[in-house]
Amino acid sequence: MVPDPNEGAEALYQLYTVADPHYSGRVTVPVLWDRQKRTIVCNASSEIIRMLNSAFDHLGALDGDSYPMAQRQDIDRLNDRIYHTVKNGVYRCGFATTQEAYEEALNPLFASLDWLDTQLAGRRYLLGSAPTEADWRLFTTLVRFDPVYVGHFKCNLRRLVDYRHLFAYCRDLYQLPGVAPTVNMTHIKRHDDQSHTMINPTGVVPVGPEINLLAPHDREHLGGLPNPADRSHRNK
Secondary structure: OOOOOOOOOOHHHHHHHOOOOOOOOOOOOEEEEOOOOOOEEEEHHHOOOOOOHHHOOOOOOOOOOOOOHHHHHHHHHHHHHHHHHHHHHHHHHHHOOHHHHHHHHHHHHHHHHHHHEEEEEEEOEOEOOOOHHHHHHHHHHHHHHHHHHHHOOOOOOOOHOOOOOHHHHHHHHOOOOOOHOOOHHHHHHHHHHHHOOOOOOOOOOOOOOOOOOOOOOOOOOOOOOOOOOOOOHHHH
């Protein structure tokens, strides 16, 4: 963690105890912090992304709506599948303590990645020509997939770089203005490899792999709205 310049906290649990000196529960990320009231507004990523989408519009936030009314049903359905099989799926693989539990999580994970790769063959983003909340929620898992989840969580049936469309899509999102500076791979790898002592008791952080997220993605020509008849994700 980068030390907090206002509270002087060097670990996140210190902010939790600033908010509540008697707090003794779990410390989780992310955290949306109110500097004036010196308290935690929210620590649920799904809620924070909705807050940040519109809460600061009246203060001159950049234009854009990642949760447009016309697409909310499709975004919610995508979020549901992606959360259960991909975002939570990598953790179910990583923390599985039996072969059966591991494979029960692994197979749906890669079935969804295969499906996503196919969906992205003909459209730039999950729901057409502009990224939505569903894209950003998926991106945070994809950008960590090869550096962390393939080895650390044994999600090694295929790598992200093995997926032609999905990897290019990840690079496309990474290269959008303002995104790359938010991705600190050193922090990502150090956190996962050194905090899960049950999985990695030595705390050794792998040096690789080398992944070029700045390579051309060649997806600018894609756009197009999804085929209205394509609702295959709705029942998945």
